[in-house]
Structures are given as C-alpha cells and as structure tokens.
Amino acid sequence: MAKNTSRRGASRGGSKKQSRQVPGWVWLFTGVIGGLFVAFLVHLAQVQMEQGRTGGGDRTAVEKPQPEEKDSDGAAKDDQPKFDFYAVLPKMEVIVPKGEGDEQEASRGGGDDTAEGEKTADKPVAGRHDKRFLLQAGSFRNEKDADRRRAELILKGYQARIQPVDMDNGDTWHRVMIGPYDNINTLHRAQDKLAANGVETLPIQLKD
Structure with a gap:
C-alpha cells in the first residue's frame, strides 16, 4: 500500500x-x-x-490670398466695368479743352440768369457754326457694360448710342457717345450735369 x-x-x-x-x-x-x-x-x-x-x-x-482692393464705395475693383476714355479715340476726333467757350459765355454778363440769356448761350459761337461736338461717356471692352451705360443715359434724357471701334491688336471697344452738340457751351453744361450725377464724360470735337 x-x-x-x-x-x-x-x-x-x-x-x-x-x-x-x-x-x-x-x-x-x-x-x-x-x-x-x-x-x-x-x-x-x-x-x-x-x-x-x-x-x-x-x-x-503657399501664399495667403490677397484681399481684393475695394474702392470708396466698398465694391471690388474687378466688379467694375473696365473702360478707357483715351485709348480708342479715332484720328478724326480731338479732345475739347474744358475751358474753351466758357469765356465767350462769361463775356455776355451772366446771361444764364434769364431766359433770354439761356437762348443766347445756346446759339453757336461766332466762327464755330460748322463745328460739331460729342460727349464720350465711356469706352468699354464688354458690349453689355456699354449697353448698360447707354440705357442709364437714355433714362436720364440723353441721346446716347454705342460706337464700336476695332483696334489694331484685334480688340473691339464699345464707346458710349452722347450728342451731337452744335454749341460748345451746351456741351459743357451737359458735361457738368452728368458729372453731378456721377457720370464721367470726355468732350470731343469732330474734325471737318
């Protein structure tokens, strides 16, 4: 065991x-x-x-994207219609100095204060009856921008039209023209009135 x-x-x-x-x-x-x-x-x-x-x-x-530059109204510059007043002027036209014709009007002794003075101021200046003038209210690359400006001017009571201009480099600009005016004083008054409404214009004299 x-x-x-x-x-x-x-x-x-x-x-x-x-x-x-x-x-x-x-x-x-x-x-x-x-x-x-x-x-x-x-x-x-x-x-x-x-x-x-x-x-x-x-x-x-990677660089940080730069903010868009804005103008005084707060709108981006890229959103504004691109136009140039001087780049597309045909050779047949010359720019009228702003002061031309004002001395003739001032020598009348303030004729604008009366109806008779207004009629006198609207008459062509002596020696200038064969002159014709236009106001260019912008020259746009985009035809839609030009048509928009033309519509604004028509609503304000101006006779406006679009004049396409072909450049040597193949680009086409669309000029917005107001007029014609037979009196340079009337031209300048229209220019001042448009400037007061925020529309920049360029006075142009047609060559003979």
Whole structure:
C-alpha cells in the first residue's frame, strides 16, 4: 500500500510539471509577433514624421490670398466695368479743352440768369457754326457694360448710342457717345450735369 501511495504521488507531481511546461514554438511565435508589431510602430512613426515635414513645407510655400482692393464705395475693383476714355479715340476726333467757350459765355454778363440769356448761350459761337461736338461717356471692352451705360443715359434724357471701334491688336471697344452738340457751351453744361450725377464724360470735337 505504501508503494502504491508513493507511485500515485510521484505520478501527480510529474503531471503537474508536464502541464506547466510551454512548448518552444509558442515562445518563438510570440517573439516574432512582438517584433513585427514593434517594427510596424517604428515604421508608422517615421511615415508620420515625413508627412509632417512635407505638409509643413507646403504650408510655407503657399501664399495667403490677397484681399481684393475695394474702392470708396466698398465694391471690388474687378466688379467694375473696365473702360478707357483715351485709348480708342479715332484720328478724326480731338479732345475739347474744358475751358474753351466758357469765356465767350462769361463775356455776355451772366446771361444764364434769364431766359433770354439761356437762348443766347445756346446759339453757336461766332466762327464755330460748322463745328460739331460729342460727349464720350465711356469706352468699354464688354458690349453689355456699354449697353448698360447707354440705357442709364437714355433714362436720364440723353441721346446716347454705342460706337464700336476695332483696334489694331484685334480688340473691339464699345464707346458710349452722347450728342451731337452744335454749341460748345451746351456741351459743357451737359458735361457738368452728368458729372453731378456721377457720370464721367470726355468732350470731343469732330474734325471737318
């Protein structure tokens, strides 16, 4: 009986030792997995660092957009119609100085204060009966902008029309013309009235 008991105890102790032992391949597999995981973390950290450097360089290279310059009315300059008064004047026309004809009107002794004076001022100046004058109210690249200006002038009671002008470089400008006027004094009064309404004009004299 004592022998049987000792054998049983020995067998139990051996079974415990065998159950506690872990196979070597398990440790090997665990080590490989751990190494791969560490290598993955290192690679991921390197990729993030490279992306951070590249992104930082791109941000420094990109310039901030400049805000649009605005005029006194708060509207962007790009939204305003583009026109040029002087670039498209044909050779047959000359610009009339603003002061021309005013001295003739002033020498009449303030004739504008009476109806008779107004009629006298509207008469052609002596020696200028064969002259004809126009007011250019803008010269636009876009025909729609020119037509919009013409409509505004018609609503104000002016006789306005659009005159296309072909340039040597192939561009076409659309001039908005008012008139004609046979009296330079009447021309200047119309110019002053338009200026008071915010419309810039250019007086033009037609050559003979």
